[in-house]
Amino acid sequence: MARTFSAEDEERLRQLHADGVSRNEIARQMEWSVGTITNHAQRLGLAFDREAVRAATDARQVDLKDRRQRIQEQLLDLAERTIGRAQSRYLVHGFSHTGESVAEWLQQPPAKETKDLTLTASSALTSALKLAQADAGDTGRENARGLLRTLGEAMTAASRELGVDDADEYGS
Numbered sequence: 001m002a003r004t005f006s007a008e009d010e011e012r013l014r015q016l017h018a019d020g021v022s023r024n025e026i027a028r029q030m031e032w033s034v035g036t037i038t039n040h041a042q043r044l045g046l047a048f049d050r051e052a053v054r055a056a057t058d059a060r061q062v063d064l065k066d067r068r069q070r071i072q073e074q075l076l077d078l079a080e081r082t083i084g085r086a087q088s089r090y091l092v093h094g095f096s097h098t099g100e101s102v103a104e105w106l107q108q109p110p111a112k113e114t115k116d117l118t119l120t121a122s123s124a125l126t127s128a129l130k131l132a133q134a135d136a137g138d139t140g141r142e143n144a145r146g147l148l149r150t151l152g153e154a155m156t157a158a159s160r161e162l163g164v165d166d167a168d169e170y171g172s
Helices: 007-018 023-030 034-043 050-086 111-136 138-161
Strands: 090-095 101-106
Touching (some): 007 023, 007 034, 023 034, 050 111
């Protein structure tokens, strides 16, 4: 059986509205749809302050932008650390023919590890750039493309410097 909006519901709607409760929260508390609350509020001459909603939305957007920027910084830090690892000494662990554990320092990571580190850094940078684009709008897209192009050239140069410019070394 369908419920009807009673006089008690009207009174509760008026009270919650007077207390400054939002339309969505009133709907939740009264267990009615937002549309039902909107219709009955209009019929009762009650208006919801859209300016407060707009201000809350604007504040939320500022908070989200701040979070994106923090994550972007973390991604850039990760990329920088990963590139550093790709260019530094590398400890290899293994076993001798007698089963003894042996370790050896290499001047740089093997090709496979260099490739993995390079892909990790590239992925982190791409994600950071996408976050930057979200805040920069259309003008940021061209800047991001240029930055990616420069980054790709720098990574290719670093790969050559490390002596891993042959695609076969990566197993590809």
